[in-house]
Every structure is written in structure tokens, then in C-alpha cells.
Amino acid sequence: MDLKDVLYEKTNGTATITINRPEVYNAFRALTVRELIWAFRDAWDDNSVGVVVLTGAGDKAFCTGGDLTSRDEKGYEDSKGLGGGVGLEIETLHSVIRDIPKPVIAALNGYAIGGGHVLQVICDLTIASEQAILGQVGPKVGSYDAGYGTAYLSRIVGEKKAREIWYLCQKYSAAEAQQMGLVNKVVPHEKLAETVEDWCNQIIRKSPTALKMIKYSFNADTANIHGIAQMGLGSVAMYYKTEEALEGKNAFIEKRPVDFNKFRK
Numbered sequence: 001m002d003l004k005d006v007l008y009e010k011t012n013g014t015a016t017i018t019i020n021r022p023e024v025y026n027a028f029r030a031l032t033v034r035e036l037i038w039a040f041r042d043a044w045d046d047n048s049v050g051v052v053v054l055t056g057a058g059d060k061a062f063c064t065g066g067d068l069t070s071r072d073e074k075g076y077e078d079s080k081g082l083g084g085g086v087g088l089e090i091e092t093l094h095s096v097i098r099d100i101p102k103p104v105i106a107a108l109n110g111y112a113i114g115g116g117h118v119l120q121v122i123c124d125l126t127i128a129s130e131q132a133i134l135g136q137v138g139p140k141v142g143s144y145d146a147g148y149g150t151a152y153l154s155r156i157v158g159e160k161k162a163r164e165i166w167y168l169c170q171k172y173s174a175a176e177a178q179q180m181g182l183v184n185k186v187v188p189h190e191k192l193a194e195t196v197e198d199w200c201n202q203i204i205r206k207s208p209t210a211l212k213m214i215k216y217s218f219n220a221d222t223a224n225i226h227g228i229a230q231m232g233l234g235s236v237a238m239y240y241k242t243e244e245a246l247e248g249k250n251a252f253i254e255k256r257p258v259d260f261n262k263f264r265k
Contacts, residue, residue, distance in 0.1 A: 003038075003039075004031060004035070005020055005028070005029070005035050006019060006032065006035040006036055006039055007020045007057065008042070010043070010046065010049060013049060013051065013204040014049070014050070014200045014204070015039070015049045015051075015053070016052075016053045016055065017036065017039045017053065017055075018054075018055050019032060019054075019055075019056045019057065019063050020057040021057070022057045022058035024067055025060060025063075025064040025110075025111055026056035026057060026058070026061045026062065026063045026064060027063070027064045027065060027067035027116075028067060028088070028116075029070045030070070030088055030089075033088050034089060037089060037092055037093050037096055040052065040093075040097060041096060043100065043102065044096070044102070050102060050200075050203060050204040050208055051103050051203045051204060052100065052102055053107055053196055053200065054097075054106050054119065054123060055107035055108075055196075056109055056110065058110070059189070060111065061109070061111040061113075061116070062106065062108045062109055062116055063112060063113075063115070063116025064113045064115075065113060065115030065116045065117070066088065066143070068141060068249050091233050093119075094118070094122055094148050097123060098122055098148075102211065102212070102215075103215065104123045104124050104125070105124065105125045105126070105127060105199060106119065106120040106123035106126040107127055107193075107196045108174070109129050109189070109192060110129070110131060110132060110133070111133050111134075112128075112133070112134045113134070113135055113136070113171075114137045114138060115145065117134055117135060117136055118153075120134070121148065121149065121152060121153050121156065122152065124215065125184050126184050127183070127184060127186075127187065127192065127195055127199065128174040128178070128183045128187075128192075129174065129186075130174055130175075130186055132173075132174040132183075133171050133172070133173065133174075134171070134172045134174070134177045134182060136165050136166050138166070139167070139169060139248075140258060141248040141249055141251075141252045141258075142239075142240075142246060142248025142249050143245065143248065144166075144236065145232065145236075146228070146229075146233075146235065146236070147225060147226075147228050147230075147233065148225055148229055150162065150166060150232075151222075151228050151229075153165065155222060156181055157180045157181055157182055158180075161180055243263075244260065244263045247259065247260065247263070
């Protein structure tokens with residue numbers, strides 16, 4: 001595949017997938033998601049790959065979710081019905097990260113916000129730079145993730161904290177994220193690549209079949225969330241067509257205060 005939005009390389013048993021849109025803080029569009037799916041599937045099919053790393057280009061952002069400049073009332077760049085009608089095959093991307101029979105490490109080099117935060121939640125492990133910032137923005141910009149981004153998040157940090165993350169849309173430091181169990185390890189920014197490589201090397205020395213079955217076992221306990229995610233994505237497709245959702249998106253793009261009060265009348 002001729003990749004435009006994603007960098008992909010395989011070295012010594014590690015496949016590294018990098019979202020390469022630093023000019024928009026590695027926000028994804030429909031093309032980005034398709035390329036990410038392809039890269040994960042390629043790593044899945046390659047028996048020489050024992051672990052996958054997902055990260056973002058540059059030193060400012062891991063991923064900040066969907067690129068709102070490519071979203072209208074039909075969703076993101078109308079993809080002819082793909083992705084439950086929102087124009088992004090995000091459900092497929094979430095599923096391939098969960099289902100690939102190899103550990104996936106999120107390397108947070110900066111902001112992990114919105115849909116980007118959901119991606120790191122789904123990854124098996126997360127190593128964060130001290131400068132990483134995590135959080136949700138969906139209710140501020142007329143969007144939400146009523147699937148892995150909510151139901152699975154609550155398994156990780158507990159329901160009270162998960163509701164706080166979504167209801168308040170605050171930003172959390174890497175240290176705060178580690179304290180709540182949202183990331184595994186926090187390291188100085190200049191040590192991020194080195195630490196990720198070390199964890200990858202440790203994983204590669206383990207039995208691939210054992211790791212596969214362990215991952216499947218972990219996933220089995222939350223497999224019902226897949227159905228919740230399908231319903232959630234379907235509701236998002238309908239929500240995007242409303243004036244309320246467009247108010248959040250337009251306010252963000254126009255750099256003005258959002259006004260949701262008119263939808264409470």
C-alpha cells in the first residue's frame with residue numbers, strides 16, 4: 001500500500017506504526033484510518049513480528065482524534081457508508097488493535113486526546129513521555145465514543161473516574177494518568193524510544209503462542225463491548241446530522257466559544 005498518512009517499519013521483530021500528520025497534531029482523517037488498518041493487518045500476517053508499537057510523528061502529539069476540518073453533517077469525508085455512516089472505519093481499527101494476536105504498545109510522545117485517547121486505551125500497554133497529556137473532548141466538539149472509549153475505559157480506571165474524564169473533558173498529565181492506571185509507565189521524553197524498545201525486546205523473547213492466548217483471554221472478559229461499540233457508532237452517525245453536533249464542530253474550527261445552551265430549551 002502506498003502510505004501517505006502513516007509511517008510503517010519492521011525491525012527485529014517489532015512493527016512500528018506512526019501516524020504522520022504532525023501539522024494537525026496527528027489527527028486522523030478517513031485515509032489515515034484506512035492506512036492504520038492496513039498496517040496492523042500486515043503486522044498481523046507477518047510471523048516475524050512479535051510486537052506492535054503505535055505512536056505519532058513529531059514531539060507534540062500521539063494523536064488528537066478525528067480531524068474536524070474533514071467532518072460535516074455526513075461525518076468524516078463521506079466514505080460511502082463505511083464505518084457505520086460516520087465516514088471513518090474506526091470500529092474496524094479498534095477491533096484490529098484488540099484482535100491482533102500480538103501485544104500492542106502505545107508510545108505517547110505528546111497529546112493523546114479525543115479519539116487518540118481512545119486508541120491508547122485500547123492498546124495492550126502504554127508508555128508515556130513525561131510531557132504527554134491525556135483527555136477527552138467529545139462533548140465539547142459535538143462527538144463521543146460510546147464503546148471502547150467509555151465502557152472499556154471504565155474497566156481500566158473505574159466508573160467514577162471514567163465518568164469524570166468524559167463529563168468534564170479535563171486534561172491529565174502523564175503522572176496523573178499513571179496514578180489512575182491509565183498508562184503503565186512514565187519516562188523522561190528523551191528516554192521514551194529507548195524504553196519502548198526495551199519493552200519490545202522483552203516481549204519478543206516470550207512464547208508467541210502463549211502471548212496470543214493470554215491476549216485472547218484478557219479480551220474475552222470484555223468482548224461484549226464490541227456490540228456496545230457498534231450501537232454507539234450507529235448513534236454517532238445520526239448525531240452528526242444534528243445542529244447540536246455541528247455547533248460543537250463549527251465552534252472548534254471557528255475558534256469561538258461553543259454554545260450548547262440553546263439545545264437545552
